[in-house]
Amino acid sequence: MIKVTMTVNGKLYTREIPPMMRLLDFIRDELKLKGTKEGCGEGECGACTVIIDGDIYNSCMVLATSCEGKRITTIEGISGAELHPIQEAFLEVNAVQCGYCTPGMILSAKALLDKNINATEKEMKEAISGNLCRCTGYQKIIEAVKLAQKKLKKR
Amino acid sequence: MKKRGIGYAATFYGTGYGNGFPDESRATVEINANGEIILSVEVSDVGSGGISVMWQIASETLNIDRNLIKLQYDNTSKMLDSGTAAASRQTYNTGNAVLDACKKIKINIDKYYNKVEIIKNKKVLTELYQKFISDNQELKYEGYFKATTSQVDLETGIGEPYWPYTFGINRAIVEVDCETGKVDVIDVVAVYDAGKIVNPVLAEGQIIGGVSMGMGYAIMEEVNVLKGSIKNCNYSDYIIPTSKDMPKVTTYFVEANEASGPYGAKGLGEPAMLPTAPAILNAIYDAIGVRLTEFPATCDRILLELKNKGV
Amino acid sequence: MKTVGKDIIRPDAYDKIIGKAIYPDDIEIEGMLYAGVKRTTIPYGRVLSINSEEIKKVPGVVAVIDYKMIPGAISHGVIFKDIPTLVKDVFKRVGDCLLLVVAKDKASLKIALDNVKVEYEEYKGVFTVEDALKEDAPILGDGSNILYDIKVKKGDIEKGFEEAAFIAENFYHTQMTEHVFLQPECAVSTIDDDGKINVYVATQYPHYDREEVAKCLDMNEEDIRIINTTIGGAFGGREDINPQCHAALATYITKRPVKVLYSREESVISHSKRHPMKLYYKTGVKDDGKLCALKVRIYGDTGAYASWGMNVLRKSAVHATGPYEIPNVDVRAQAIYTNNPYSGAMRGFGAAQVPLAHEAQMDILAEKLAMHPLQFRYLNAFKVGSVTATLQELKSSVGIKECMEKLAQIDNIQLDKDVRE
Ligand code: FES
Ligand code: FES
Numbered sequence: 001m002i003k004v005t006m007t008v009n010g011k012l013y014t015r016e017i018p019p020m021m022r023l024l025d026f027i028r029d030e031l032k033l034k035g036t037k038e039g040c041g042e043g044e045c046g047a048c049t050v051i052i053d054g055d056i057y058n059s060c061m062v063l064a065t066s067c068e069g070k071r072i073t074t075i076e077g078i079s080g081a082e083l084h085p086i087q088e089a090f091l092e093v094n095a096v097q098c099g100y101c102t103p104g105m106i107l108s109a110k111a112l113l114d115k116n117i118n119a120t121e122k123e124m125k126e127a128i129s130g131n132l133c134r135c136t137g138y139q140k141i142i143e144a145v146k147l148a149q150k151k152l153k154k155r
Numbered sequence: 156m157k158k159r160g161i162g163y164a165a166t167f168y169g170t171g172y173g174n175g176f177p178d179e180s181r182a183t184v185e186i187n188a189n190g191e192i193i194l195s196v197e198v199s200d201v202g203s204g205g206i207s208v209m210w211q212i213a214s215e216t217l218n219i220d221r222n223l224i225k226l227q228y229d230n231t232s233k234m235l236d237s238g239t240a241a242a243s244r245q246t247y248n249t250g251n252a253v254l255d256a257c258k259k260i261k262i263n264i265d266k267y268y269n270k271v272e273i274i275k276n277k278k279v280l281t282e283l284y285q286k287f288i289s290d291n292q293e294l295k296y297e298g299y300f301k302a303t304t305s306q307v308d309l310e311t312g313i314g315e316p317y318w319p320y321t322f323g324i325n326r327a328i329v330e331v332d333c334e335t336g337k338v339d340v341i342d343v344v345a346v347y348d349a350g351k352i353v354n355p356v357l358a359e360g361q362i363i364g365g366v367s368m369g370m371g372y373a374i375m376e377e378v379n380v381l382k383g384s385i386k387n388c389n390y391s392d393y394i395i396p397t398s399k400d401m402p403k404v405t406t407y408f409v410e411a412n413e414a415s416g417p418y419g420a421k422g423l424g425e426p427a428m429l430p431t432a433p434a435i436l437n438a439i440y441d442a443i444g445v446r447l448t449e450f451p452a453t454c455d456r457i458l459l460e461l462k463n464k465g466v
Numbered sequence: 467m468k469t470v471g472k473d474i475i476r477p478d479a480y481d482k483i484i485g486k487a488i489y490p491d492d493i494e495i496e497g498m499l500y501a502g503v504k505r506t507t508i509p510y511g512r513v514l515s516i517n518s519e520e521i522k523k524v525p526g527v528v529a530v531i532d533y534k535m536i537p538g539a540i541s542h543g544v545i546f547k548d549i550p551t552l553v554k555d556v557f558k559r560v561g562d563c564l565l566l567v568v569a570k571d572k573a574s575l576k577i578a579l580d581n582v583k584v585e586y587e588e589y590k591g592v593f594t595v596e597d598a599l600k601e602d603a604p605i606l607g608d609g610s611n612i613l614y615d616i617k618v619k620k621g622d623i624e625k626g627f628e629e630a631a632f633i634a635e636n637f638y639h640t641q642m643t644e645h646v647f648l649q650p651e652c653a654v655s656t657i658d659d660d661g662k663i664n665v666y667v668a669t670q671y672p673h674y675d676r677e678e679v680a681k682c683l684d685m686n687e688e689d690i691r692i693i694n695t696t697i698g699g700a701f702g703g704r705e706d707i708n709p710q711c712h713a714a715l716a717t718y719i720t721k722r723p724v725k726v727l728y729s730r731e732e733s734v735i736s737h738s739k740r741h742p743m744k745l746y747y748k749t750g751v752k753d754d755g756k757l758c759a760l761k762v763r764i765y766g767d768t769g770a771y772a773s774w775g776m777n778v779l780r781k782s783a784v785h786a787t788g789p790y791e792i793p794n795v796d797v798r799a800q801a802i803y804t805n806n807p808y809s810g811a812m813r814g815f816g817a818a819q820v821p822l823a824h825e826a827q828m829d830i831l832a833e834k835l836a837m838h839p840l841q842f843r844y845l846n847a848f849k850v851g852s853v854t855a856t857l858q859e860l861k862s863s864v865g866i867k868e869c870m871e872k873l874a875q876i877d878n879i880q881l882d883k884d885v886r887e
Contacts, residue, residue: 199700238671388730
């Protein structure tokens with residue numbers, strides 16, 4: 001067992017974990033945050049996307065121990081009493097169908113807009129290209145990111 | 156060199172189990188002491204929006220704000236059998252059962268509340284409940300619907316195998332790279348008749364998702380089986396469209412009212428993917444003059460066909 | 467109307483965007499065990515032995531369950547009950563379930579399953595529809611390899627082709643595809659104090675699952691509860707039973723809550739596929755552009771088990787004409803058993819394969835007629851009162867011509883509408 005300390009959604013956690021534990025399992029099984037999903041376990045689908053120090057990662061491909069001292073954001077961490085504008089936008093344009101890809105999509109969109117509020121449509125498509133969605137055909141997801149961009153600019 | 160092509164394809168789709176198979180749906184609607192309507196219906200929302208459709212049909216029929224209608228759709232001990240979330244049958248079949256249940260309770264609601272304005276206030280429903288109790292009215296009503304189809308004769312095919320039918324046409328524009336064989340789908344216009352559309356933005360979502368699955372069918376997806384064993388079991392080798400692959404999709408509905416459907420609606424989930432693949436394949440032919448007869452139209456197949464044709 | 471026809475935000479979306487929607491794998495219960503199955507790795511054969519006794523001794527293993535321990539039915543299926551819940555002796559595909567192992571955690575389960583050793587007697591399998599139809603082919607079905615055979619006949623096909631000015635005749639071959647919904651299969655089952663079993667699963671049809679679980683456990687349907695969680699996509703791939711019976715069986719035997727969770731790979735191996743089809747199409751058109759004859763032969767590879775194979779091929783046969791009125795039709799469609807993965811329901815369900823052929827034929831003929839492909843389709847499209855190949859009259863709601871008119875308007879194509887009636 002190895003001791004690891006990281007900040008998840010603004011809260012500091014210290015846990016003793018097996019050295020090979022994936023960050024995905026740390027989040028889901030240790031912290032009981034079930035919004036981060038597993039779709040493939042091989043770094044191909046993006047359902048497990050989280051933000052680590054501002055960049056997106058497939059948490060199924062990251063060892064939890066490698067996150068010592070890092071700041072992690074999961075879907076549970078992006079809204080408080082009010083929804084994040086990206087979440088609002090996903091609701092408003094119907095960017096959600098089965099919802100399994102949705103947490104990952106929202107985090108990929110957030111990481112993009114946090115870094116570049118003026119992102120173009122092409123950059124948006126690029127930013128979510130690691131997040132597979134079998135239901136929506138992506139168009140409404142891109143629409144939602146654009147709407148969120150507008151909302152965030154107004155703030 | 157990249158070449159552009161345009162292709163069309165039209166399809167139809169008979170919804171429901173069909174072939175005279177008992178295609179039944181049930182729903183119950185109940186008024187309770189808290190001033191709520193409880194709609195229990197077996198609607199498995201696989202992402203399709205089925206829950207929303209049932210909720211909207213109930214709200215429309217009851218003339219009660221949807222926020223006062225609670226749905227119960229997840230537990231076999233709390234809902235009756237409404238069949239599968241399949242065959243694009245939920246809106247038409249199960250929607251009709253919801254409509255039937257709501258019409259039944261509405262007859263009795265109308266005895267006490269007969270206004271045009273939608274009921275938005277819990278208090279109104281609580282009062283209604285009390286009147287139902289004092290007049291000894293049933294609180295719970297069961298709705299039922301059975302689709303009418305007939306079995307086809309296996310020797311002649313004669314019969315009425317499905318009802319109703321949904322229709323669609325796609326126009327696709329593609330760009331084919333003659334050096335690499337890669338097909339880019341640039342633009343798709345998708346026009347459907349699924350009867351009355353209960354929720355346009357959800358229906359549009361079904362279509363765009365269907366276009367994406369149709370596109371995968373046309374140019375990407377193939378399960379490779381060797382001696383009965385699947386060789387591509389992950390997203391790394393079973394390729395589906397990503398955000399970067401998707402064309403611009405424009406959706407239209409012409410709503411040919413179906414009198415037997417709830418508010419004139421028919422099914423949509425499966426028809427949404429049907430015309431896209433053939434439209435793309437026809438566009439590829441239009442672009443490069445070779446017609447594939449083995450699918451999908453992967454780079455390798457296209458290059459091979461171009462070579463065979465001596466292009 | 468106040469609600470119908472309006473863009474309403476779907477009620478299930480909120481939980482999905484905040485990460486609170488519950489899919490089966492999000493359920494954790496105190497004392498929950500993990501179960502999984504060892505699957506066949508060869509396509510056709512018979513089990514000679516399995517080292518079950520050794521597996522029982524693997525640390526962390528709580529129960530090892532084979533077909534003999536199933537209290538009720540040992541197989542399931544949407545129409546024919548031919549898919550083994552756990553194999554008795556003979557199996558017909560790669561991915562059939564041999565042994566159900568229950569362990570205290572995921573890690574012990576993995577070790578146990580990796581250590582299952584199976585001795586097979588391998589049979590010679592068939593992997594193409596052509597081979598399955600040969601005289602000496604092994605028989606996979608009930609006395610024959612043809613699961614279903616349907617003919618659809620209208621008018622006089624010979625006469626129809628005699629009238630044709632142009633004929634297109636081609637073979638098409640559609641591929642097998644897979645649903646790859648994003649959420650791999652998972653089921654969690656629990657047992658109440660009174661012995662009732664609850665199964666939490668993402669399914670397309672809870673009442674069907676209840677029936678199969680009840681049959682498997684030899685219990686009354688009222689004593690089984692299926693709770694449909696949020697469903698991470700389906701597209702037809704959650705119509706057959708997959709983890710439901712295994713989870714319930716493991717709970718029934720251990721009296722503990724149990725989770726069965728598939729990897730992506732297991733998901734792809736386990737559930738049904740879209741039928742690959744070989745299609746022969748011969749389509750005739752008169753010089754005025756009216757379709758006059760269509761002959762079609764369809765061979766669908768239905769794989770090892772029946773699933774919805776009959777219904778899929780029926781749908782192909784009925785939809786083989788496309789949305790066009792053709793006076794003379796001769797269609798025959800067959801669902802044929804092989805030792806490939808079993809084919810079943812997938813979005814489009816037999817009506818997805820035939821358009822790849824009939825719409826290619828339409829374009830080939832339009833080119834021969836030197837007619838715009840949209841105009842050619844418009845000329846032949848169904849309208850109210852049209853009679854389909856099965857002699858069904860389309861009495862109402864036939865909007866295909868309107869769809870074409872709308873598309874023509876968008877793309878600025880002049881359609882000759884005189885031909886409409
Ligand atoms: S689960 Fe991590 S990328 Fe698919
Ligand atoms: S909404 Fe189902 S995978 Fe994206």
